[in-house]
Amino acid sequence: MGYWDHWAPTPWLPVLPVSPSLGGDTGVAGPLGSALSTRFGARPVAMAGGLLSGLGLLLGAFATHITHLYLSVGLLAGLGWALVFTPSLGTVGRYFPARRALATGLVVSGASVSGLALGPLVPLLLDTYGWRGALLLLAAISFNLVAAGALLRPLPVTDRPPGLPKGEIGLVRLLRHGPFLRYALAFVLVDAGYYVPFVHGEARAHEVGCDEEKAGLVMAAMAGVDGGGRLVAGWLAGRPATPLLRHLFVWVTLTGLTLLLLPLGTSFGGLLSLALTYGFCAGALVPLQFSGVAEVVGAGPLVVHAMGLMQMFESFGSLLGAPFAGPFQPGRFCEEGMRQRRHAYPWSSLA
Amino acid sequence: MRAAFSGKRPGRLLRLLLLCLSLSGGSPADAAMTTEDASQASYLTKMQAGLNESSAGLLFHLSEPMITTGTVNWQTQGSHSDHLGLGHDASTPGPDPTTQEVKQATKENVSNHTFVKYEITLPGVSSKSVEETITLDRATRIELSCRLDHMYSSLKNFQVTWRKGNETIRHISKTEKSWSIQLEILDNSNLGSYNCTLKGEEEISAVFHLQVPKIEGKEKPIISYEGDTAVMVCKSFGYTPIAWTWYVTNGSEQIAINDSLLADKYAINRVSANVTHLKVLQLTKEDDGVYWCEAAFELGKSKGKLKLKVLSFMVPLKPFLAIVAEAIILVTIVFLYEIYSKRKEKCAEDEKEFDQVEQLKSEENNGLENSSTRHRRI
Secondary structure, eight states: OHHHHHHSSTTHHHHHHHHHHHTTTTSTHHHHHHHHHHHHOHHHHHHHHHHHHHHHHHHHHTOSSHHHHIIIIIIIIHHHHHHHHHHHHHHHHHHOSTTHHHHHHHHHHHHHHHHHHHHHHHHHHHHHHHHHHHHHHHHHHHHHHHHHHHTOOOOOOOSOOTTOOOHHHHHHHHHTOHHHHHHHHHHHHHHHHHTHHHHHHHHHHHHTTOOHHHHHHHHHHHHHHHHHHHHHHHHHHHSTTSOHHHHHHHHHHHHHHHHHHGGGOOSHHHHHHHHHHHHHHHHHHHHHHHHHHHHHHOSSTHHHHHHHHHHHHHHHHHHHHHHHHTTTHHHHHHHHHHHHHHHHHHHHTTO | OOOOOOOSSTHHHHHHHHHHHHHSSSTTTTOOOOHHHHHHHHHHHHHHHHHHOOOSOEEOOOOSSOOOTTOOOOOOOGGGGGGOOOOTTOSSOOSSHHHHHHHHHHHHSOTTOEEEEEEEEEOOSOSSOEEEEEEOOSOEEEEEEEEEOGGGTTOOSOEEEEEETTEEEOOEEEETTEEEEEEEEOSGGGOEEEEEEEESSSEEEEEEEEEOOOOBOOSSOEEEETTOOEEEEEEOSSOOOSEEEEEEEETTEEEEOOTTTTTTTEEEEEEETTEEEEEEOSOOGGGOEEEEEEEEETTEEEEEEEEEEEEOTHHHHHHHHHHHHHHHHHHHHHHHHHHHHHHHHHHHHHHHHHHHHHHHHHHHHHHHHHHHHHHHHO
16 A cells, blocks of 8 residues: 555656657657668768757757657657667677677666766756756757767678668568567567566665665665676677577576565565666676677668667567556566566577 | 666656656646655545544554554654653543533533643653654644653652743642643644643753644755746645745745736645645746745644745856767767778778889889890890
């Protein structure tokens, strides 16, 4: 009763209004980003994405109604971020085919760094400049994505034999590709459970008796090891001992197991250690998930399309996962954990 | 501190930001319910239900963890929590003269006043003074008692006095070791600090502070911009005020805000029984300052303080332009470097080509020489 009270409006608050704009935020725009980058090259698309995301936040600073905010920050900026994300990961994979996992790990660990940095930064901006000023400055920071995108120098097109099918045909082919579909479906389910500890973690910490500071510590620690997990997993998978998908299978299983065990954390220490384990494993599977795409569909131009499509499917999974976990919190943890493990099996057979 | 985390996608940051925005004060505060609202609403309904019971007597157990229904908001001080106990016979006033008085008093006044009792156990000769704060929002009949802990039953020959300020109040001895006064709190003048003093070899005293409910303002200033609209919120926890008034500070004076007079500048909205909103439109620098929200209760008034800061758009614009300039510079550097390195490559290629041409030429020359020598032989 107390838990649900605490959370009653909030899981839906960020999700519901954003869900129409979730189409922009790597939902529908995921495949869009990959299609555009195949056509025009990764660099222009990423730079345009950076520009759009900054523009969206900038317009949000001048919003006069909350729907303006959801349109500008949610839709426009979300679209921008989606246009940056998929081409970047695809390009990095192509730059370093031998050490794809490590490279991807480094790239996605950047997200952890920004997450940790923005934790104290956003409240500081809000306190100093109010929400309008904060959005303005975050827009400026977002414009740096244009500079990052500029670094995606186009590679000489050696791996694309002439006469290869164009974007749309590539997408259609993917939808009929059995292993890819299983892979994407597995991650839909993974995503349904993945965010639950991040979204509900703080409330759970309060439930087991942690005060504000301790709850914040648990969350920050989880985010911190998440970054570490990404790097370590990327580095480990680079060692030629076992195939990448096996690594991914192991991490997903561990994540699922930890998720199952999370409801058992009933003290600060217990919850903290479980949260650390979960954060590490959850982070670990991220770079492997993306570099694994190349293993599943082959390292050709389909990779970027596959990533975009997978992201779109995933976004539905995550949309459903976190809010529904609210009322059924302990049970949900178990459910999602089990689902993850069960579906880790099909595509491990691809390895 | 809310820990932001990085999910697999930047969408997580977006959601966190929107959450922060909707929870912080400011004009698009149309998100009706916040987490605070949700928990407060449930707490408030409980309180209302408790206070509306007008029973013959409500007894308060002053032990630390327990909160019974009908509990009013008080602060217990850690120093005396160990010594708090409850007199076992304090539950039912027997058929003695005091009850007669009480009953008569009840008939005289409005019969649906709540009747509450508070008791402090005196901690003996420890130097810390024992205090209890009691919050009252409406007319109440109250009984305050001081009891000597059985540990100190050896104390003899002492005098007990109940006082408010300098005025002594007649008290009654409920038992051998406890004394109480009964008060009717009907208006603001009845509120204040009442103390009981035991004068023997040592002097022991305890104080009851009777006060109106406190209103909390906001510690952090609300930041807004010129031309924008600011909404300031004041809440009363647990008690419903009769009326709300807003004041703006002009220099050292507090001026009440009349929103019907200045309708295109201010709008006061009583969103719910315990919550009031002040909307200030068309903000200018002069609106910057301290605002007060005053809640009027039957027994008096209580104020909460809020600060409004009005910034000009130049303030965040400077760092914004600085960061954007930095991004542009980075992009330029990247492209310039790329052009430079491409030119180097081209130069190197040109050199290679040049060398190749030279080689060909020299080969040709050699060939020509050979043919001419062949000719000479013949």
